[in-house]
Amino acid sequence: GNSVTQMEGPVTLSEEAFLTINCTYTATGYPSLFWYVQYPGEGLQLLLKATKADDKGSNKGFEATYRKETTSFHLEKGSVQVSDSAVYFCALSGTEGGGSNYKLTFGKGTLLTVNP
Amino acid sequence: DAGVIQSPRHEVTEMGQEVTLRCKPISGHDYLFWYRQTMMRGLELLIYFNNNVPIDDSGMPEDRFSAKMPNASFSTLKIQPSEPRDSAVYFCASSLGAKSNIQYFGAGTRLSVL
Numbered sequence: 463g464n465s466v467t468q469m470e471g472p473v474t475l476s477e478e479a480f481l482t483i484n485c486t487y488t489a490t491g492y493p494s495l496f497w498y499v500q501y502p503g504e505g506l507q508l509l510l511k512a513t514k515a516d517d518k519g520s521n522k523g524f525e526a527t528y529r530k531e532t533t534s535f536h537l538e539k540g541s542v543q544v545s546d547s548a549v550y551f552c553a554l555s556g557t558e559g560g561g562s563n564y565k566l567t568f569g570k571g572t573l574l575t576v577n578p
Numbered sequence: 579d580a581g582v583i584q585s586p587r588h589e590v591t592e593m594g595q596e597v598t599l600r601c602k603p604i605s606g607h608d609y610l611f612w613y614r615q616t617m618m619r620g621l622e623l624l625i626y627f628n629n630n631v632p633i634d635d636s637g638m639p640e641d642r643f644s645a646k647m648p649n650a651s652f653s654t655l656k657i658q659p660s661e662p663r664d665s666a667v668y669f670c671a672s673s674l675g676a677k678s679n680i681q682y683f684g685a686g687t688r689l690s691v692l
Contacts, residue, residue, distance in 0.1 A: 505683030570620040
């Protein structure tokens with residue numbers, strides 16, 4: 463079945479540092495890939511997505527590129543802020559066809575803390 | 579739209595009691611998902627519905643868990659009887675399915691079973 467592996471946390475950075483959170487996946491077919499963010503006490507919200515190979519998703523200074531050859535979708539940001547402190551989840555859509563295409567498989571999440 | 583609405587936000591109950599969690603999806607969304615989040619197991623998909631019909635309940639941990647969607651604007655997740663190991667944050671999410679597989683999450687219900 464499909465699976466997502468993302469780097470274990472927690473990750474602690476100083477403000478304005480460069481961020482990378484690694485994500486690799488295993489899937490049959492051609493899934494869509496997502497990064498979701500969860501701020502303390504809230505539900506998950508979409509950060510960015512990519513639907514096909516070589517697509518780059520971007521939002522709020524975050525970027526991730528769909529790399530089919532390495533089955534990866536690493537999250538990057540050039541300069542993090544204290545307000546970016548949250549848990550980040552990598553996810554992929556189903557590929558088995560039918561309604562299963564609309565369910566998501568999530569990684570375990572990576573806690574990011576940014577210090578001033 | 580107000581987004582996905584879950585109630586209650588917090589629930590504290592005693593072992594053996596029945597617990598009902600509620601969810602109102604975004605209007606027009608035809609897929610609804612229930613998840614459970616714990617530190618140990620991360621985010622687990624319990625069950626999902628399409629047009630009010632359960633499609634896959636393979637993630638429901640035991641017969642003590644049941645979910646219904648009587649209409650397009652309401653779903654419940656029931657645990658009877660509850661046990662301390664059911665303590666977790668339960669999320670509901672909805673999506674447009676074929677039009678967009680982006681899922682929109684509610685704020686969650688934090689359940690504590692004593």
